[in-house]
Structures are given as C-alpha cells and as structure tokens.
Amino acid sequence: MSKNNIMNTYGRFDVTFEKGIGSKIYDINGNEYIDFVSGVAVNCLGHSHPSIIKAITEQSKQLIHISNYYWNTKHTQLSEKLINNCDHEKVFFCNSGTEAIEGAFKLVRKYGKLTGNTDKSTLLYMDNSFHGRSMGALSITGQEKYQKDFLPLIPNVKKINFNDIDDLNENFNENVCGIILEPIQGEGGINVVNSDYLKEVRNLCDKYDALLIFDEIQCGMGRLGELFAYKKFDVIPDVICIAKGLGGGFPIGAFIANKKASNALSLGDHGSTFGGNPLGCAVSLAVLNELVEGGVISSVASKEIYLKEKLSELKNKYNVIDEIKGMGLLIGISIKINPKEFSDLCFKNGLLVVTAGTNVIRLLPPLNVTLQEIDDVINILELVMKKL
Template identity: 40%
Template sequence: MISHVLPTYNRAPISFERGEGSWAIATNGDRYLDLGSGIAVNVLGHANPELVAVLTEQAGKIWHVSNVYQIPQQEKLADLLVENTFADTVFFTNSGTEAAELAIKMTRKYWDHEGQPDRIEILTFDGAFHGRSTGAIAAAGSEKMVKGFGPLMPGFKQLPWGDMDALRAAISDKTAAVMVEPIQGEGGIRPIADADLHDIRALCDQVGALLILDEVQCGMGRTGRLFAHEYAGITPDIMMVAKGIGGGFPLGAVLATERAAAGMGAGTHGSTYGGNPLGCAVGTKVMEIVSSDGFLAEVNRKASLFRQKLEGLVAAHPDVFEGVRGQGLMLGLKAKVAPTDLVKAGYDEHILTVAAADNTLRLLPPLNITDEDITEAVARLDRVAAHFDGS
C-alpha cells in the first residue's frame, strides 16, 4: 500500500524537531552535527536568530500579495544582488529548478528576440545537475535522471566533463548557450579549473553564445567568494541562484545582464509565490550578512582549517579515502567505499553528511560553523572511517 507521502525518497529513519547553529536535534532528543545544511541551504545554520527575527517581523506585516503589485522587499533584495554582482536585473523564484527553467526560457527568448528563433542548442556537461523539471533533466541528460520521462525537451547536447577540446569542437555560431556549474555538487564536488572557465567565457564570446552559470549549490559564499565564478575573473550572462540565498526559506533567483534579458518583457514569465515578502525579507538579511565586511574572509579561514584536518583524516584512513576536493566550505571526500555507506555509518556517530556521484561524500556545513564544531566533525568522521578500515 502506497504511503500518504509519495515514496520518491529513500529517507533515513530520523526526524528532526529543531536546530541550533550547526546542530540538528531529533525528536528523541539526540543531537546531530549537521555537515549537510539541508544540502547547502542553511548557510547561517539552524534557527539563526537574525533570520528568525526578520522573518517574524515580516510575518507580522504581510506574507503574500502576488507579483501583480510592486513588492518593496523584492526590490531591496534585487538592488543588493545587482550591486554585488555582474547582473542588471533579477527574477525571483522559489527553487533552483525554477531558476533553471527560466534560464532556459530566457536563452531561447533572447535568440527569438534577435531574429534567430532556431538557435536553441544549449551545451551542457556530463555529471551536471540542474534540477528535476523536464527542461532541467533534459539539460543534464543522465540516464538516471531521464529514464521513463521521455520524450525529452530537444535542444541540449551533453559534452564530457572537463573536456575543453570537445567544447571547442561542439560550439559554433549555432550555439545558443553553454550551461555549466563552476563546481558540480551532485556530480561529486568537481570544480572546473579557473583557466577552463575563462576559456569557456572566451569561446562563448567568439560565437556570440550566452554563458549560463548554475551557482545554485556553489553560490552565496559557499566557496569563500560570494559566487564561485569570481575566482576565474569572468562574468556570466545568466546565473541561477537558490539554496543558500534564503538561508532555509524557499527562495531562488535568476540574475541576468540587460542584453540576455532583452526578450523578457511583460507576460513572458511569472511566478505566484516567487519573490514574496517573506522570502525576500529573509533573503535580504542573508545577503547582508554574507556580503558584510570580513564574513567571507572568515569562511576562508574556517575552510583552510577544515581542509587541513580532512587531509589528516584521509592520511589516517588510506583504505577509506582517496583525497579531499572542492573549495571553501563546499568540500568532498573522494572515497574508496560507497558514500551512502559512509552516510549511514555517520548516523551512528550522530553526524550528517550527503552522498554524491563519483564516489564522493559531500561536506557542506553552515558557513558560520565554529572552530570547535569543525574539530568535533573531523573526530566523528574519524570514527565513521574506522568502521571501514581494512575493507
């Protein structure tokens, strides 16, 4: 008999009722050190008092009015994003998947606006994850994502991850856009080299194609910069943002240049809840904190501490781990055992982690995790690894 909640998840047998910073407290009172952050969402931890205060204040005023009207909270957050990024304009969504869908629509509308409606092909990369809408799964193209959901939306071509020669061979004046994650999250914490990201931008410029960056998981300070592409010294034409931007409240956004958004006039897109006062009030506070003086420097300091300790963990358990990968506090342990087994063993040690492809265990702690919690996290991971030594 089917459960009342559609059984599309393999859920762990744990329920949480509250949280405090980097800790999630289960219904039985057990405390778990959370290195998943709701999959890179809770960038300021659980029950952050500043976010609680701003959400509570806004909840006492007005929750929802729809985009038929001007929304001051939305305009304030858009101003902050434009001031701190490449973008000229912002559309607010509820999720990364919706952001991906709009990025695809915006690309096609741009070329239609330019008088080339047949220029629809978007180049993507193996291992990518852009969401679970029909457009997003067509963009990723992996068998596990698309099997049983055909026919797929046409107009996407997947290339081998990291293969710049393949990209050079595929890109042309018929290419509408290149869509890429600066660091693949679901794909196994795989960063694209800064030099390659720079070359991707240059190749797009040569043929006039748009560059779409998916920073849903790697954005909002996760890598030690506000957005990961900043390390390469380039800017996109369109960027998808979500997860961390709401600090746990459902919020996403598409950031774009004026050129890329040229076709998106009134009536071309919409969202009932996107950019509502509650979400944008919280998102504004997240943005203010993450972009404040010294915050990202502290993220980088903690990231260096965490990585150093993780390198020691890898050296201590050569039968379990191959190495550390990633940037900032978007880190992965490349494993020699199944990452799902490591996640399950972590439950016994009261630590929460996230499995990814390419045999990688994801570590995505809150950006304000304390030094003491970093030390405790590595101690618990050490006990997890001990279960697999000699395997």
C-alpha cells in the first residue's frame, strides 16, 4: 500500500487506521487507541454511531444528490431544525467550514455595499485566529505562518488584537462592514473571548451598521454544552459559521444569518454544487436528533466538570501543566514542555490528542464519551507526565 501518491501537506503520525467504534479507533494491525481528537471536533458522536449508519444506509437507497435547481425534503427539514434552535432566520448549506467562512465573507462585503457607503468593505479579524486554508479564509486568519507563502492575499481586511478593547475601538469605523471571531480560538490555543470585549464588539457593530460573524466551526454543535456556542455568551451574532460536528463525520457546512444579514444575498450571489445534498442533510438531521433530543448535549456540562477536576488533580501532582483552559468538551492543557513530544508519547501509549498554539494540548473527545473513558485517558496522561 503506497503512500507516495498523496501530496505531502500533513505531518502525519506513522499509523494507518481502518475502523472505529465510539471513542475507540483501531489501526491495520489491530492496535487500539482512545480518540480524543475526534477528527478535530468532527466526530461528535464518536465512530460508527448507529444513527449515522442508519441515516446513510436509508438515504443512500432513496436520493444521494440532486442539483440546487430543485428542493429536497432533507435540506428543508435540516434548515427548520437549525433555525428552530437559534435566533436567526436563514441558512445556506455548503460542504465544509472553510466554505462557510467564504460565504459569510461574501455576505458581509455585499451587506456593506448595500448600505450605500461604497467604501464600506473592511472586514476585521483577530490575531491568533484560524478560519481555513482557502485564499479568502486565509486572508482573515491571524497567523502569519499560514499566510506568508501565499501573499498577496485579499485586500481590505484588518487584523486586530483579540480581547483588546482599545485596539478594537481604534480600528472600528464607518468603513467596517463586518468583524469575525471565534468565541473560543481552537487552533490558536483554546483562548476564550472576554465577555466585556464581546459586548463592545456587538455595540460597535450596531453603532456602525456592521455584521458580527461567529466562527463556531470547532466550538459549536454542542461542544460547549449548547447546540450553538453563542448561547454560552451574552451576545447574539448576525452570522454563524458551522461545520465539523454538524455532520458527525460526514462533510457538511453552513452559515446561518439573521434577517438583515440574510437579505443581503440575492438570486445568483452564491452557490455550492454539493451543498444541501440529501445524503449530507439526512446524516446531519440524525446527528442533531442525537445531540438535542437524545440528550447528548445536556450531558456535556457534567463531563466538563469531571474532566477538569481530574486534570486539576494531575496539575497539582506533576510539574507539567501550567493552565487548564476552555469550556465544555473543548479543553486545552497549557504545558511546560514541548507539546509535540507530549502528544507523541500520548500516541505511543494509545491516546490520540492534538496540539494547539505554541504550548497547548487539545482534548476533543466525542460528546458522548463515558466517564470511564475519561478515567482511562487521565491514566494515560498521568503515565506520560511521569515519563516526562
């Protein structure tokens, strides 16, 4: 089995996986790992969940794809499900988080033009943020290491300091059409937005008639204990970008907008060949039913408390952890040693974790993880801390 035909764009571990069940995943040699990466917050119900298997099987026998020149039952049902669980009015379906960001980017630029101010085209974004790899998403990703080899990027964007109210006020004016932020910066190091900062962002958007975009691609879909992450904060955005957990492993993304924002896009302004296809929407409906009606989301808060208590015990016992960060089941451990070395040793002991920022280990378990599996992970983390 040759690996030479795949472009070398990922620093992969030396392992090939072939099956998984729940929080466990198995390589081609039968070795078992506990998966606390979850496809980077994608597999919210773990691997091979019966509801997802059933949805794929049943829908694939009926209708997999049609053009968006026509309606299909699943994408209308999914739109109703999402809108009934948020404070917004319209949804656009696509295939990924990056595509959701691109669509939201277009929406705010169009909104700015519709105000009558021809110069209203600046989009503010945060330092240390991550929004995707396409040229548009990359242009508003606040980390130079991802941008430098692809310059020049899209103009009329401005990076500002995350959680810095003074810098925010300095850069906000009548030519700003929108501002984008992650309520919790995932790849950037599990950095939570400050409540006062977020309220000032909302105030300035209202004052200057600009749109507030939340990138909930990693922190949404139940990961913080609410279906939408914004509900954990006292601010309602105009636009929400979602993906990852929305399909529980099946590729699907969306951006959702309130009335004034959604009205900016009109016939022919945006499109997506596979967006809203019946198979993807059927899977997403099954996932949301498990998350909401199935009670998965309602169990996140207690699991957060349990996991943080266990991590605090390790912090007090070993001189490895600086800080425990994050909310819900989006948890970061700031460590005093090389995070790559730490994650490699976790891998050798049967635990999958992913790094973030400069010194953070991300823990992203399936939302239906059991307390026993959390205990098993804590035991592996303790073993790694002893060795290091």
